[in-house]
Amino acid sequence: MDDDARFHLQALRWFAALTRCAAVPPEELTVLNAGRRPRSDVLAHLEDRGVSVVPIEAFDARSAHCNKIAALRAITASTPGRVVLSDCDVAFLADPRELVSDPEALHAKPVDAPNPPLSILAAVLEARTLPLGEMHELPLFPAEWTCAGNANGGVYGGEASWLNRLAVDWSCEARWLLERRWLLENWAVHVDQLSMLLALRAGRRRFCPLPMGANVPMHLASIRDVPSPMIGAVRALHYHDRITAQGLLARTGLPHLDPAVDRVNQAISAEMAAFFPNATFWTWRYARDPDLGSGVGSRDVSLREKRDVIRLIATGAQPGSTLDVGCGDGAAVDGLNLGGYLGLDLAPNAGFRLNDGRTVSWRSIEPDDRADLVLCLDVGIHQSDPRAWEQLILRVAGAARSLALVSGYERAPDTRSPMVTFHKPLSEVLMEHAPERWCVRVREDHQVVTVAVVVPPSPQHPRDLRRETLRQLPDDLLSGPELVALLACAWNTIGFYPDHLPRVWEYPMVLRLLRRTLPPGGSILDVGAGVNPLAPMLSRLDFKVTTVDPGAELCPREDRWRWNEWGYLDYARLDLPIESIHGTLADVPVDRRYDAVVSISVIEHLTAIERRALLSGVRSRCHERGRFFLTVDVCAGSDLLWNRCAGEQVESFDDHGRWDDFLDEVVTAGFEIADARIARLGGRCQVDVGFVSARTAASGGGA
Structure with a gap:
């Protein structure tokens, strides 16, 4: 096995099939590693399971395939009895040692394809002054022939001491042929295979051909034309690149092969459920399918929605630093304003879609990592170890100075993919281990729930939203991303989010609608603004905001501990590009026109006239x-x-009117109503909230 992540992932499949399908004890398995990189997560797992992992020296830099020569010498020098050497991309359904019947012969399957062609074989054997010998037709390629002993190198079996002597000759023949690679023309990649043929012929050693079912070539299209009796019992699948994006064997569509494929895939899935090799898997996956990312949740609509949530919340929070745990390819954050950014990922090829020079460190999150904003999206679902998963969630939540966005499952997913695992509800873990933090659901995609873990300021403003108020809001009224963005914005501008249940619904809902209907740069007038987080948030989103309020002017910023949501605030004092008018709507110049006007729970405090x-x-x-x-x-x-203002009755209910009366007034004023409804808040609140979305009537007049 070499360094490439695909070989290490193949080793995991090889192990899963041998132990779970072929019932071979792990202690009887050896992985021979010619790589030079540090021990991978797969190799560590195999060693933990009892597999011997033996480092070997690469045979010759000119041919990686010849490393199996060094592997055969190593394994036969230390293991008595019957031995089978195989490529990593072979999945066994039965113990291959059972096929070793002759202690003085090499057991292997004859080649499936004319690689190399018979003319090349003849030239090499002639140069070595060896006979071409007996020939036979290739069953997968009618009219093509090869010579006896030209075997597929995916599976070699025999008695250890005999194979060890063969390996010595194989080594000599390989070095002879490497010096004469020109003899192979375009087939130099088959040096190991041809040198094995030379070693057999030169030593006059016996060759025992294995049936096709002992090493089924799944990658060859012509396997479809072979009758199942010719294949025989399927004992091993040589799958090459026939792998799905989830790391499983691809089905062939052939009724005599797919039951074996399914059985192997069940073994692989079970092994991955017990141990998912995140570092190796994602290194392989990003190299193999860079356009796929980390799956269905990381491309197209899902990616756009994810980026929008991050962008919105980051705009409200304005983090000075961001830690992105399991950053993947970086597509979710590329180009977003996140302050000082550090991505963490176990895959050394992660971050390849980051085009803004941001830093990626190939490691896990550590206990002392800290950042204003911490992201951990679509990472925990791939943790097969429940303790490692819980530790990850706790470290992510604990690393956030302001807030974290972390995703996971609230229930077992419908998918049976070996890539994902459910341990217990994400909210349950957060509630148990981070009770001082507020958890707000902001997104769900493909059953993966993203939660904002919010760190409230300490001490809190006396008028600030309390957790008890937040919990009273019905789930179906929650606009999670907008609420979290407004909370963060409120805390770093006006200092508080009004502690009134209707505001937990109104501000986020109006923010969502404004973003959906107006492009950035649109002009917005907030009538009766008072002190609210919506105006600063809209300004940060590049809307041109004007506020108007006739209330008493609030004290300067240093006295904002005494503020509440009532009164006039000049938002420019908060270094925000907002025009604030101290007065009523009549004080707004009559020649001003706005793309949108908002008014949050103001109009009920006025008389009907x-x-x-x-x-x-x-x-x-x-x-x-x-x-x-x-x-x-x-x-x-x-x-x-509602007919009260500052505790005083404005007028009688008969004079003040009902909901339908109000809607008629909106239409009479010259608006077309697009949506109108009453949100029933429940809880201990004295009011529910009516909402109207309208636009000016096309005629410019009323009914």
């Missing part, structure tokens, strides 16, 4: 086909508009 006037004023300040998003409190469990 004032409310209708405000709706008309909003209409006059909207661009043609401009958007209008507003929320209005209604009494919990009813359709009565």
Whole structure:
């Protein structure tokens, strides 16, 4: 076996089939490693299972295939009795030693294809002054012939002491042929195979041909034309590159081969469920299928959604540093503003889609790693060891100064892929081991749930959102990514997120709609803004924001510990590019037009007459086909508009009106309603929230 990750992954399949299908004890297996890199995760696992891993010197730099000569000499020098040497890409369904019947012969399957052609064989044998000997037709290539002893090198078997003597001659013949590779023309890759033929002929050694079923060539298309009786019992599958993206053997579509393929795949899946070799697997996968990434969740729509969630939350949090644990190819974060970035991955070819010069370190997360934002997406699902999985989750959560985004399963997935494992719900682990942190679900894709693990400020602002309030929001009303982004933005701008259940739904929902309907750079007027996190967040998203509020002006920034959501705030004092108008809507210049106007739980505090006037004023300040998003409190469990302001009754319920009355007023003001509904908040809140999404009527007038 050489250094390439694909060979190490082949060794895991080889082990899985031999132990689980062929019932060979691990202690009777040896991996002969000609590689020079540090011990891989696969080799460490095989050693833990009892396999002997023996380093050997490479035979000759001119032919990696000749390393099996050094391997045969090593294994036959230390192992008595029957020995079988095989390539790593052979999956055995029965103990191959059972096929060794003659202690004085080499047991191998004759070649399947004319590689090299008979003319090359004749030239090499003539140069070595050896006879061509008996010839036979190739069953997979009718009309093509080869000579006896020209065998496939995937499986060699025999008695150890006899094979050891053969290996000495094989070595000599290989070195002779390497010096005369020109004899092989375009078939120099077969030096090991041809030198074995020379060693047999020169030593007049016997050759015992194995049946095709002892080494089935899955990679040859012509195997489809071979009748199953000619193949016989399937004892080993030589699969070459016939591998799926999940690391399993690809089915052939042949009824006499696929049962064997399925049996081997069950063994491989079971082995990967017990031990998934993340470093080796992903190194192989990124090299083999760079366009596939880490799977269905890392490309196309899934990738765009993932990037959007990261971009949104990072915009709110504005991290000075980001630690990306299991960064993979880097496609999820390339080009995003994440501050000082460090990617971690076990695969040395990870990060190949990072085009902005960001750093990737090939290691795991350590206990002392820290960053403002920590990402660990689609990583934990590939951890087969429950203790390693739980340690990963805890380290990710603990490494975040502000917040972490971590994904996992909440229940066992429907897929049976050996690549993924469910241990227990992600939320359960976070609740048990990180109870001081807030967990907000932000995304689900292919049953993989992404949770934001939020670190609230300490001490918290007296008006800041409490966890108890957050937990009261019904799950179907949660806009997770937007809420997390607004929380982070609130804490690093105004200092608090209003502790009022309706705000946990309203701000995130309106933010989501604005991002869906307006391009960056669009103009937004926030009527009755007060002190809220939505305006700073919109500004950070490159919207042109104007706020207007008639309340009492708040004290400068150094006194913001005393702020609440009521009052006028000049957001420019927070170094935000927001225009703030201290006054009512009438103080907004009449020649201003906005792409969207928002008003969050303001209009119910006005009398019905004032409310209708405000709706008309909003209409006059909207661009043609401009958007209008507003929320209005209604009494919990009813359709009565909330009629109190600062603890005082504004007017009677009869005068104030109901939900349907309000909708009629919106239309009369000159808007077309796209969506209108009441969100029932439940919990201990006195109000539910009505929401209206509208745009200016095409005619410019009302009904």
